[in-house]
Each structure stands twice: as structure tokens, then as C-alpha cells.
Amino acid sequence: MSLSPQKLAQRLREEGQQTVAFFEAIPPDQWERQVYTDGESWSIRQILAHIAQSEDGIYRMVAHIVSGGEGVPEDFDLDRYNQHKVQQAQDQSPSDLIAMFSERRAVTVRWVSALSEEDLQKTGRHPWLGESQIADMLKLMYRHVQLHQRDIRKLLKGL
Numbered sequence: 001m002s003l004s005p006q007k008l009a010q011r012l013r014e015e016g017q018q019t020v021a022f023f024e025a026i027p028p029d030q031w032e033r034q035v036y037t038d039g040e041s042w043s044i045r046q047i048l049a050h051i052a053q054s055e056d057g058i059y060r061m062v063a064h065i066v067s068g069g070e071g072v073p074e075d076f077d078l079d080r081y082n083q084h085k086v087q088q089a090q091d092q093s094p095s096d097l098i099a100m101f102s103e104r105r106a107v108t109v110r111w112v113s114a115l116s117e118e119d120l121q122k123t124g125r126h127p128w129l130g131e132s133q134i135a136d137m138l139k140l141m142y143r144h145v146q147l148h149q150r151d152i153r154k155l156l157k158g159l
Contacts (some may be wrong), residue, residue: 004117008138015142016105020042022149023048023098031094035155047148050082052101059108062137065152076128
């Protein structure tokens, strides 16, 4: 069963609110705890930076595909892109990153609300999904955040 643009927007809005509440509840002394240790190791704050930055990047990519673009280039290096974007936000405080995510998610929600059913069927190249439909790219926006939150919860379990 596919979701309508309005249902996707609602899901993105609700998940965005849950994400803000989740990160606002992180104890101040836990922000620099390492969550990932393989490859580029990221702290909780760096994961939040990644989430805030990817919200804008994915929105722009999907909007480009809806307007006739192809998506990311075939040789797109997702790991390098993510690391660069996290470094760009390196000096921002958790509260600034939460606000950035919240503002960017609101833009995404407004934009998705205005899409048509036909827009959701358009396809393009996503950096992780490969060639896929807009609807799947939008679903991944909230699932991606949920996966990172799951990893942080595992780390903080028992605090």
C-alpha cells in the first residue's frame, strides 16, 4: 500500500517531532560519546549533525528529481559526502543542530504536502537506494533517522 503525499508529510512531521524530543532528552554529558567506531567514528552530536545535514541534502535531491533531474551522479561517494557535511557542522551546539533539523524538516513537510501522486512515482538515483521512486526516498528520510536513534538508544541504555 503506497502512501499519499499528505500521509508521507504527516509521517515526516510526526517522526520529526519525535526526533526533536529524542535529541532534546540527551543528557549534556553524553553528546560526545562515540556511537560508531568503525570507519569514521561518530559521536551522538556528530550523528545529529549528519541527520540535520542529510535532511537538506535529500530534500534538495528529491526536489531536483521531481523537476526532471536524474538524482546523484553514478560515481557519487556517499561516505565522503556525509563526512564533509558532518565536518561543516562540527562547531554547532546540540541545540543549534536540533533547531537546524527542525527547520529543515518543516521545509520538507511543506514541500511533500504539495506533491502529487504522480510526483511520488517519479524515479531517480538515490545515493543509498540507487534507482528508486520518490515515495521510497521520502520513506527512507524518516527510517534513516530512526535507525540512528536506535543505535544511540543502544549506547545509552541503562543511563
